[in-house]
Amino acid sequence: MSDSSDRWRRRLDTLLSGDRPGGVLLDGLLLAVLVVLALTPFLFPGTRSVAVAARICIFVVLAASYDVMLGYTGIVSFAHTMFFGIGAYGVAIALTKFGVGWGAVLLGTAAGVALAVVLAAIIGLLSLRVRAIFFSMITLAVASLAQLLATQLRDLTGGEDGLTFSVPQVLTPGFRLIEGTVLGVRLDGRLITYYLIFAVALALFLLMLRIVNSPFGRVLEAIRENAFRAEALGYRTVVYRTLAGALSAAMAALAGALMALLLRYNGPAATLSFDVMVDILLMVVIGGMGTLYGPVLGAVVLVMAEYYLQPAMATVAGAVAGWPLLPALFDPDRWLLWLGLLFVLIVYFFPSGIVGKLREMRSG
């Protein structure tokens, strides 16, 4: 009996690369997120809730890949949405130009990932050679250039309007895997799209968990803690940081490809805008930097807030309607104000975010 539970534990450890979330509360929360995401189409049937769940899956990958840079390597990039956008445009452009098919999807994804890796390597080698702070400034400039290019290269990207395209038939809402329903749910293309996204996101997350817990990941953490000392130990910090940047860019591009398949559309506002960048930053910091599990919780919190905080704020705004200024502060469009405040408070008082706090409670 204990022998078999031991074996299961070892299998779990292999799956999670020996990096357990830690603490009953955190384990439970993450397990709940996993189970709910895995069963969303059956638990909460409906287009909206499945779309929210798919967004969460994609943003888990996106935020986790950002955490590889921010939390594990200690460098702040503002170009993460650029890589996200490159992945999304890769799929979008391939499906528009070469016709609908899995070949186009794979080609677009591969091209997007390749371009993202090359760009990340160039930016890294150019700026990390000098000072890590240059990296933040340069990525900001490059990200706005990418946004500009996406709106200007109209023939390729569709400009401001973006590209609307068809996805392979299996993923279209009209497609039926079998006639009739299973547990009251139609097995249509939308369901297949969701499970494709869920499976790829889960696999990518576990892969990143594997990478940050490898010797390579340990070097990244050493660089974060003390770049000078890591260099003195013989690790080329520029190379490691650039590799981390390229890896993170590749993951972001893959998340972008998933986003394109989900939306069947891509445009500058959907994947390239600075608002998305702010969302990612909030997810990683609120969830907990340098944990990878943090971004999971952060993505859940942020995406849920995006969809459900606004109605709550509208209620508050209605309640304080007569007051000066307060209605403006509780206007549903001002939801970022409150998340921004939360963000600042977390950076000050809980630099390790939700996950760090929960782990502390376990040990405390």
Place this chain on the structure above:
Amino acid sequence: MSVATALRWRGGDLAPSLVLPLVALAALPTMSFSTWLTFTIAGIAMGMMLFLMASGLTLIFGLMDVLNFAHGAFVTLGAYVAVSVMAALAGWSAADSWWLNLAALLVALVAAILASGAAGLLFERIIIRRVYGAHLRQILVTVGGLIVAEQLIVALWGANPLSLPKPASFRGSILLGDVAIETYRIIALLLGLAVYVALHLVLNRTRIGLLVRAGVENREMVEALGYRIRRLFVGVFVAGTALAGMGGVMWGLYQELVTRAIGADMTVLVFIILIIGGLGSVGGCFVGALLVGLLTNYVGFLAPKLALGSNILLMAAILLWRPRGLFPVAKE
């Protein structure tokens, strides 16, 4: 620190000083002389406005090693304050009197300086004070501050773009021969030049300036001599944010339209200027601002879509050539 020092032959290193005239000359064969002169003056005027926004940031970084990503929010605040002031003084601004127009502009500038400076003081107290010395947390916290500040500005002034008409006498242009120069650009140019000269004098001719310059080069030593560099820094921070507010007024009036993104758009250019000029160097910042202003105008004329791209290419080229910028600050 200043152009004068920067241009001096330092150990034979004249090359960085030649970049600016080279860029200006390189553009000459691509257009007629009068066009070139128009764009050169426009570029210098734009550079002056950019200098207003960038100079504070470079000093703040030089003195305390703090990179304030929320600097753009003070530009936005200044521009929105100008919208309110100009709306209140619409009579003065529209009047057919040069002096009343100038008075309206001055009141707007003073109001923006006070508002941005006060906001800067609050920002330093609440946001920056706790994160000295930790770059990662500084970037995060100032980005958080930027989000909150932008949202507050939108809550106060609304999300829609607001128009900010130029005072009546500052519209139109002056013709010198066949060279047309917009009146407003001359005003922006003069104001920027005045600020540069004032900054130069304060930094090089006053005791406070001496302490600031010494602090940029070696903070610990100045502290060891008994000066409270923290207090000095608060002063520089407030002055820097006030200058950003001033830049916001000038840029808002130049565009005649104020959006919530005005500061964020400028932040990108300001960072490019800082990297080109060398972080912490006021002289480098001045040259960088002029370079970006000129290049934006030349390229904006030759190939409008490439304007921002050309600045980023310039930055990349300079980083490859001089990784620490054109005029790096000697630091311990």
